[in-house]
């Protein structure tokens with residue numbers, strides 16, 4: 001047996017077979033001769049075929065020294081009462097019988113037949129080596145388990161210190177065994193268990209700074225008495241430190257998320273979308289209404305008309321907890337599209353970062369995914385996107401788990417998707433899925449009455465950011481700006497305002513800093529190419545005339561009406577009609 005359990009050791013395993021049985025009528029002389037010759041320890045006496053007792057070698061020798069010795073027979077000597085055990089009985093039982101009866105040997109029977117003797121010496125010479133071998137085995141065991149093992153006795157003295165513990169704490173067995181554990185670890189959990197006698201399991205404990213162990217400690221109870229405590233422990237410092245760092249990072253992230261949300265609330269709310277024109281107020285109303293639903297929204301409009309501004313405002317007022325994540329479909333190389341959108345698992349493909357990467361769609365989970373310039377999405381990606389949107393499930397590239405999605409999709413394009421569908425460059429099914437609600441943003445030239453508002457806003461914004469004093473702008477310049485067609489829409493206007501402010505002099509925006517194409521334009525010439533219809537042209541002309549007149553007359557409506565040669569009520573009506581609310 002590889003592992004001897006001494007408790008289960010049987011008498012037959014260590015008994016001696018060098019015994020002799022003599023009939024009781026044998027002469028003592030012959031008996032002594034025999035014993036001496038065969039180096040025997042005792043003689044077993046048989047009387048009428050029955051074992052009646054035994055006589056120890058020492059006793060026989062003593063008697064052989066007396067005078068009457070030559071005539072004596074074996075039955076003349078008082079024999080000791082033998083104790084019998086069966087071959088299958090344990091050594092432990094033999095030991096108990098010997099102790100209880102104060103004898104130094106027991107006789108072993110097999111099926112009523114004497115087969116051996118178990119003497120104290122057998123126990124000493126045969127059992128103890130086995131115990132020693134077991135001890136060596138135990139040592140091998142606690143030196144080779146990955147965990148650190150420590151056993152203390154009921155006085156708190158270290159009895160066992162495994163190699164795992166040596167490694168964990170850098171303390172050698174020779175330094176600690178036999179010493180009080182408290183001297184090394186004043187706060188050791190084992191000492192608590194020694195007091196409480198209660199087991200503790202899987203506790204994260206820090207016996208030293210920056211060292212964390214997962215420890216279990218059990219009281220060792222024998223016959224109802226505490227004899228010591230055993231502990232096993234595993235180093236979890238790295239994991240614990242990492243998870244602590246993760247917790248910190250998460251806390252920081254939560255904090256930043258709240259901050260970003262607050263910032264966005266201010267910056268990207270509908271309240272901050274500039275526009276008093278009828279068409280704009282109508283568009284803002286529509287967007288506001290759809291914001292709180294989960295419907296997909298497609299925002300169309302020329303470049304620079306505020307598509308992203310609207311998308312953010314919709315997300316902001318949707319109350320969705322998650323993030324607003326924008327993907328510019330025209331800016332991602334086709335080969336990176338999939339990994340950028342879906343993310344990938346570590347080792348998903350050559351060249352992939354070994355740690356894997358989370359995709360934009362997954363980041364937007366719980367929030368809003370903004371697919372900007374959706375018209376530029378490659379066809380094969382359109383198919384993959386459609387599948388994800390339909391199934392509401394996402395699988396990372398190279399992954400095998402699907403992640404369930406709750407994403408609100410807002411897309412934007414300056415292209416005509418319907419034409420693209422007809423031409424076969426945009427999937428029709430995806431088009432319908434994205435275009436549940438359509439918001440069309442007007443070009444700036446379609447709401448020229450908003451130009452002064454934007455100019456004012458951008459001047460103030462730019463000056464605030466650059467710690468400048470807000471310069472004045474003459475009605476003349478404002479007029480020119482309103483007359484221009486702004487093909488780059490609000491973005492172009494914003495850049496232009498920045499340019500004008502930068503080159504302002506004496507706290508005033510200078511007319512000669514206007515570029516030729518704006519400055520040169522004669523107020524009265526109309527560039528028909530820029531106009532959409534006669535109604536549009538009339539609208540613009542009327543708005544411009546009202547602005548001019550109001551400026552000229554210092555915002556006095558009565559004088560302005562006179563100047564324009566129209567009744568005052570007509571002027572009121574037109575101001576209201578064109579949403580020139582700043583004059584009301």
Ligand SMILES: Nc1ncnc2c1ncn2[C@@H]1O[C@H](COP(=O)(O)OP(=O)(O)O)[C@@H](O)[C@H]1O
Nearest residue numbers: 272273274302303304305306307308309490491
């Ligand atoms: N209604 C608005 N109010 C204030 N700023 C706006 C508005 N619309 C657009 N802008 C500004 O104009 C620029 C272009 O807007 P953006 O949303 O990026 O346009 P698009 O996505 O349609 O090209 C941005 O600097 C944005 O802040």
Ligand SMILES: [Mg+2]
Nearest residue numbers: 304307308372
């Ligand atoms: Mg954009």
